[in-house]
Amino acid sequence: MNTDVTEPPVIAARHEGAHEVVCVITLNRPHVSNAMNAEGSCLVDKHVREAEADPEVGAIILTGAGERAFCAGMDLKEAAARGAGHGLVPGAGFCGVTERVIAKPVIGAVNGAAVAGGLEISLACDMLVAGSGVVFSLPEVKRGMVAFTGGVQRLSTQLSRQIAMEIICMGSLIPAERMYELGVVNRVVPQHDVLPAALALADDLLANSWKAIAFGKELFNHAMNEREGIAAYAEKRDADFKKEQA
Numbered sequence: 001m002n003t004d005v006t007e008p009p010v011i012a013a014r015h016e017g018a019h020e021v022v023c024v025i026t027l028n029r030p031h032v033s034n035a036m037n038a039e040g041s042c043l044v045d046k047h048v049r050e051a052e053a054d055p056e057v058g059a060i061i062l063t064g065a066g067e068r069a070f071c072a073g074m075d076l077k078e079a080a081a082r083g084a085g086h087g088l089v090p091g092a093g094f095c096g097v098t099e100r101v102i103a104k105p106v107i108g109a110v111n112g113a114a115v116a117g118g119l120e121i122s123l124a125c126d127m128l129v130a131g132s133g134v135v136f137s138l139p140e141v142k143r144g145m146v147a148f149t150g151g152v153q154r155l156s157t158q159l160s161r162q163i164a165m166e167i168i169c170m171g172s173l174i175p176a177e178r179m180y181e182l183g184v185v186n187r188v189v190p191q192h193d194v195l196p197a198a199l200a201l202a203d204d205l206l207a208n209s210w211k212a213i214a215f216g217k218e219l220f221n222h223a224m225n226e227r228e229g230i231a232a233y234a235e236k237r238d239a240d241f242k243k244e245q246a
């Protein structure tokens with residue numbers, strides 16, 4: 001495992017497939033389970049925005065370096081020293097993905113544990129490929145905290161109340177196979193095949209009309225927006241339209 005802390009905390013690379021160019025963004029801090037500090041969070045945001053603006057890029061893949069972790073959330077040492085909010089990108093959330101709508105398809109290649117903010121990043125992806133035996137969790141409750149960058153809201157729309165509350169309030173480790181059964185993960189593959197499988201998924205996806213894909217994603221987001229508006233009216237509260245970013 002690479003432990004060279006002088007390397008950039010995030011790396012972006014272009015992969016050319018049969019039908020597309022895919023931007024692969026790798027969280028590159030394996031020595032701390034790919035926990036993202038403020039610099040890394042801003043770099044992910046930068047690379048995502050560049051990929052969105054590049055007409056040759058059809059999709060974005062988010063993954064982690066090494067085999068231990070996809071992402072362990074925000075860097076808690078930095079958060080303790082500077083405050084938890086330093087890991088958030090204003091208006092875009094953790095790593096610039098958890099509190100904004102990304103127009104192009106985003107595939108999570110979950111190569112290792114996705115916990116805390118790592119699970120929140122996963123839930124912000126449009127599709128997920130996970131390694132066999134990989135675990136997902138929101139362990140914040142065990143430390144007297146709660147996930148606050150979109151994970152709770154997304155779980156409330158993607159799962160039944162009972163299952164979502166178990167994940168939110170128990171902080172247990174949920175294996176990839178169970179997340180597949182729950183419909184959160186699209187593919188479970190051997191751990192060493194995660195990135196190749198995600199690239200293959202992107203290639204199959206982008207063999208279709210890119211305009212139709214973009215329109216379909218936009219319609220889905222609007223549908224989520226409408227559901228939140230109706231729920232807010234029924235519950236006599238202000239609508240939280242960040243829920244549309246599922």
